[in-house]
Amino acid sequence: MPYNEALRPFKEKVTTKDGSQTLYSSEFDECYHSTNDGALNETLQKHIIPALTLLPPKNKIVILDICFGLGYNTLATIYYCKLHKISTKIEIISPELDEALVRSLKDFVYPVEFDILKPVIEQLSQNLYYKDEQFNIDILIGDARATLINIEQKIDVIYQDAFSPKKNPLLWTKEYFTMLRKLCNEDAIMTTYSSATPVRMGLWESGFKLYAPPKSSVRSGTIASLGILELESIDMELKLQRNPNAKSLKDSEYQ
Secondary structure, three states: OOOOOOOOOOOEEEEEOOEEEEEEEEEEEEEEOOOOHHHHHHHHHHHHHHHHHHHHOOOOOEEEEEEOOHHHHHHHHHHHHHHHHOEEEEEEEEEEEHHHHHHHHHHOOOHHHHHHHHHHHHHHHHHHEEEEOOEEEEEOOOOOHHHOOOOOOEEEEEEOOOOOOOOOOOHOOOOHHHHHHEEEEEEEEEEEOOOOOOHHHHHOOOOOEEEOOOOOHHHHHHHEEEEOOOOOOOOOOHHHHHHHOOOOOOOOHHH
C-alpha cells in the first residue's frame, strides 16, 4: 500500500479532550492521537507508564518509538523520567516518514508539561538528534520498515504507535512484528493502543505473549512481551478456538 506524498503536507490542528493539541493527517485520514483520550493523557497511560513500570531495572534502556510523529511518546518519556527522578540512561530510536513535520515541531503548541523540554524540541526539530548525559535520541527519516533492517541495538521497549491497521497496515502485519521480535531483548515490552484481533494474532504468531494493560483512564490497548508479566494474560489459543477464522494481517495482502 503506497503512501500518498501529495497529501502529506495537509494537516489540521485538533484540540483533544485533555486540552493538548494533536494534528489530523490528510494522508492517513486520521489524527495522530485519540481525541477522546487526549494526546498527552493517551501517551502517558498507553505507552510511557506501562513500559517504564513493567520493565525490569536496567542500567540503560533502548526504546524504539514507532513512529515519531509529533514526538509525544519521546518527549513524554523524558518528562516522566524527570518528574519521577528516574536517572536510567535512555536511548530512543524513532523512525519517521514525514521530515517536514519534524522540522516544524519547534513551532508546535505542546502542553505546558513540555515547557522544560523546549531545548530538546528545538534540537530535534533542527538536527533530528538530541543528546545529553541521560538521553540519546535519533529520529531516522524514512520508511519505518526500511529503518528496522539497519538497527543494530537490542530493544527493551517498543512504542507501537503507527497510524491504525486500516490506514497503515504494513506496520501491523505478522511479517512486521517478526522483524520487531528479532530486534528485542528477551524481556522486551511492547505497548500499543490497538486491541484488534488481527493485530493480536500477528503479535502472538511472532512469538510475543499478550497481556491486558493495567486499568487506566484511557481505552484499553495491548501489552506484548517476550517475558512473563504480572498482568492479565490474553489467551490467543482460546481466541482461535472460538473464532477459527481469526487471522493476522499479511504483507502479501498489501503489496
